Amino acid sequence: MADRITFQVNGTDGAARTGAISTPRGEIRTPAFMPVGTAATVKAMLPGSVRETGADILLGNTYHLMLRPTAERIARLGGLHRFMNWERPILTDSGGFQVMSLSGLRKLTEKGVTFKSHIDGSKHELTPERSMEIQALLGSDIVMCFDECPALPANRDRIAASMVLSMRWAARSRDAFGDRPGHALFGIQQGGLEPDLREQSARALVDIGFDGYAVGGLAVGEGQEAMFACLDHATGHLPTDKPRYLMGVGKPDDIVGAVKRGIDMMDCVLPSRSGRTGQAFTRHGVVNIKNARHQDDARPLDENCRCPACTGYSRAYLHHVFRAKEMISGMLLTWHNLTYFQDIMAGMRSAIATGGFTAWEGEFHATRAMGDIEPL
Amino acid sequence: MADRITFQVNGTDGAARTGAISTPRGEIRTPAFMPVGTAATVKAMLPGSVRETGADILLGNTYHLMLRPTAERIARLGGLHRFMNWERPILTDSGGFQVMSLSGLRKLTEKGVTFKSHIDGSKHELTPERSMEIQALLGSDIVMCFDECPALPANRDRIAASMVLSMRWAARSRDAFGDRPGHALFGIQQGGLEPDLREQSARALVDIGFDGYAVGGLAVGEGQEAMFACLDHATGHLPTDKPRYLMGVGKPDDIVGAVKRGIDMMDCVLPSRSGRTGQAFTRHGVVNIKNARHQDDARPLDENCRCPACTGYSRAYLHHVFRAKEMISGMLLTWHNLTYFQDIMAGMRSAIATGGFTAWEGEFHATRAMGDIEPL
Numbered sequence: 001m002a003d004r005i006t007f008q009v010n011g012t013d014g015a016a017r018t019g020a021i022s023t024p025r026g027e028i029r030t031p032a033f034m035p036v037g038t039a040a041t042v043k044a045m046l047p048g049s050v051r052e053t054g055a056d057i058l059l060g061n062t063y064h065l066m067l068r069p070t071a072e073r074i075a076r077l078g079g080l081h082r083f084m085n086w087e088r089p090i091l092t093d094s095g096g097f098q099v100m101s102l103s104g105l106r107k108l109t110e111k112g113v114t115f116k117s118h119i120d121g122s123k124h125e126l127t128p129e130r131s132m133e134i135q136a137l138l139g140s141d142i143v144m145c146f147d148e149c150p151a152l153p154a155n156r157d158r159i160a161a162s163m164v165l166s167m168r169w170a171a172r173s174r175d176a177f178g179d180r181p182g183h184a185l186f187g188i189q190q191g192g193l194e195p196d197l198r199e200q201s202a203r204a205l206v207d208i209g210f211d212g213y214a215v216g217g218l219a220v221g222e223g224q225e226a227m228f229a230c231l232d233h234a235t236g237h238l239p240t241d242k243p244r245y246l247m248g249v250g251k252p253d254d255i256v257g258a259v260k261r262g263i264d265m266m267d268c269v270l271p272s273r274s275g276r277t278g279q280a281f282t283r284h285g286v287v288n289i290k291n292a293r294h295q296d297d298a299r300p301l302d303e304n305c306r307c308p309a310c311t312g313y314s315r316a317y318l319h320h321v322f323r324a325k326e327m328i329s330g331m332l333l334t335w336h337n338l339t340y341f342q343d344i345m346a347g348m349r350s351a352i353a354t355g356g357f358t359a360w361e362g363e364f365h366a367t368r369a370m371g372d373i374e375p376l
Numbered sequence: 377m378a379d380r381i382t383f384q385v386n387g388t389d390g391a392a393r394t395g396a397i398s399t400p401r402g403e404i405r406t407p408a409f410m411p412v413g414t415a416a417t418v419k420a421m422l423p424g425s426v427r428e429t430g431a432d433i434l435l436g437n438t439y440h441l442m443l444r445p446t447a448e449r450i451a452r453l454g455g456l457h458r459f460m461n462w463e464r465p466i467l468t469d470s471g472g473f474q475v476m477s478l479s480g481l482r483k484l485t486e487k488g489v490t491f492k493s494h495i496d497g498s499k500h501e502l503t504p505e506r507s508m509e510i511q512a513l514l515g516s517d518i519v520m521c522f523d524e525c526p527a528l529p530a531n532r533d534r535i536a537a538s539m540v541l542s543m544r545w546a547a548r549s550r551d552a553f554g555d556r557p558g559h560a561l562f563g564i565q566q567g568g569l570e571p572d573l574r575e576q577s578a579r580a581l582v583d584i585g586f587d588g589y590a591v592g593g594l595a596v597g598e599g600q601e602a603m604f605a606c607l608d609h610a611t612g613h614l615p616t617d618k619p620r621y622l623m624g625v626g627k628p629d630d631i632v633g634a635v636k637r638g639i640d641m642m643d644c645v646l647p648s649r650s651g652r653t654g655q656a657f658t659r660h661g662v663v664n665i666k667n668a669r670h671q672d673d674a675r676p677l678d679e680n681c682r683c684p685a686c687t688g689y690s691r692a693y694l695h696h697v698f699r700a701k702e703m704i705s706g707m708l709l710t711w712h713n714l715t716y717f718q719d720i721m722a723g724m725r726s727a728i729a730t731g732g733f734t735a736w737e738g739e740f741h742a743t744r745a746m747g748d749i750e751p752l
Contacts, residue, residue, distance in 0.1 A: 039697070
């Protein structure tokens with residue numbers, strides 16, 4: 001089965017589950033956090049370092065890559081894995097979400113979306129068929145359906161219309177994807193915060209049949225409580241024997257709450273983006289390294305962390321290089337944040353496997369509630 | 377002798393020589409190229425990566441560090457080595473050169489220089505005594521005398537007056553440095569392009585007595601021919617049993633020409649600064665990675681280079697990430713450039729040791745003259 005993508009659940013604890021997705025490019029331990037490598041690089045990191053944090057899979061952005069350096073160019077150069085020097089699995093999004101959030105002068109029709117590039121104003125088109133073609137050119141291991149994602153809040157009619165359009169696009173994506181051994185196609189559930197629309201969307205996707213199912217259209221401004229309430233029922237409509245992927249999530253406590261509700265995969269720019277703005281995620285919560293309280297602090301960011309920022313440097317150093325706008329600041333804090341996110345995932349995988357998820361979750365929240373160490 | 381700094385010449389070939397400086401923090405193989413870690417970081421590199429390129433020693437800038445985060449703070453935090461996580465030798469400059477090139481509203485007197493910080497406009501003073509104090513607080517292994525360096529061209533009277541002032545400051549630096557086992561103090565020869573002033577300066581320094589001798593006041597706009605003509609005689613006045621350090625040099629062919637003329641140590645921001653602007657140094661000369669000729673080029677920058685940029689990526693990728701302003705661009709090109717510079721040094725050390733420097737130099741120039749590989 002080395003040329004097929006398979007999913008196996010090895011343990012459950014409540015709704016939470018742990019397992020593995022097997023692909024020709026390696027195993028993805030679940031629940032998995034996928035660092036985002038937007039423009040064929042996880043910002044401020046070399047791929048070997050990303051792997052050292054514990055990542056089994058990266059996410060690439062169709063929208064960015066189709067505009068620069070273009071999917072055709074990446075294909076000529078041997079595909080995205082070789083291009084960015086990451087030989088393990090890559091999931092690509094469909095471009096749909098970022099066309100809506102980044103490009104100019106969009107026009108949405110039944111066929112797809114035409115838009116202008118945010119880089120040079122050039123005109124482009126994305127359709128389910130073109131998105132499948134681009135993701136095939138990139139050589140993505142896990143391909144996402146092309147969908148439309150309305151910003152929340154939106155009225156029910158808008159959400160319903162968008163969802164049924166996305167379901168028609170999901171069927172076209174499935175047809176265009178065809179049969180590609182070793183590559184998976186995931187459907188994306190929509191329906192906003194409306195339980196019946198979520199259920200209707202899930203049924204439509206299952207009827208089409210996918211290798212995995214994403215929960216889309218969340219983490220777009222609705223707040224954690226609403227997101228969790230939606231997940232409480234949304235995941236229940238999705239098949240138990242396929243991976244469930246919550247797109248664009250999230251903060252550490254969002255991730256833990258999503259896994260608790262049966263999510264297997266997540267991605268977010270938060271650990272890398274925050275690393276470049278001086279924000280570190282630790283077991284004790286968020287630390288803003290630019291704060292003057294750190295300037296004479298010889299202690300590490302987190303004395304129990306295994307990353308180079310914590311084993312090699314003081315808070316005073318991290319503060320200094322952030323203030324001096326040195327590249328090593330973003331490099332070290334990104335490495336730390338990605339390590340912390342992967343350590344959360346490893347902790348949850350292990351806790352679920354031994355039936356200790358509730359205890360693990362309690363400790364996770366209790367440690368965060370303690371807050372950062374006292375200033376010197 | 378583990379607590380003393382010693383220098384041994386192990387081989388010579390013409391005026392070129394190879395050997396080693398032994399320090400309590402490790403050996404410095406000469407001729408040595410010192411990457412510049414201005415603000416307690418070699419820009420875009422982690423210290424372990426700098427070491428992997430082959431560097432035995434780094435240079436730190438007194439001027440930058442005294443202003444931010446301050447020498448006193450670094451001392452409280454355990455010294456510069458621990459602060460920046462580099463346990464091998466560090467040479468610090470005296471601050472004199474950068475006060476002249478970077479700060480505002482300078483006032484030069486017999487005592488020293490008062491100036492305003494380029495960061496926040498705060499007022500500071502640097503004297504030979506204060507420079508020695510700062511370099512001791514930093515914990516520098518090789519300390520440089522505080523000197524005054526006039527920009528070239530300058531008239532002979534200005535150069536002569538500056539040189540004799542620097543020699544008085546050299547004597548005060550020597551007195552202020554005192555006896556610090558395991559730490560070395562280097563004098564700095566001045567005298568512009570005037571042979572008799574260079575000789576007079578060398579005699580003054582030797583009379584005071586130093587652990588090493590730098591050639592200062594070059595690579596400030598005089599051109600390579602004038603610099604080499606100066607080195608042809610300037611190094612001859614310096615003791616043969618102490619290291620000779622050419623400050624602020626340079627381009628690869630400057631470095632080779634300096635070693636040919638008896639120089640043992642050099643430093644320059646060129647490999648790191650150029651790396652951040654898309655300029656790569658290769659055996660075949662300079663490659664500007666931003667040039668569109670690279671956008672579809674699957675070949676590495678240099679197929680014989682051992683650095684991650686060359687072993688892991690195509691020119692097309694390096695071009696893409698430079699255009700996309702991704703941090704990995706500066707990270708990879710800096711790593712490449714530092715590797716190339718260190719490989720030149722290793723090549724020269726080996727050639728000198730076996731009496732093959734002339735042949736090595738001929739090949740170095742012939743390979744460069746071939747130019748970059750043809751576009752695809």
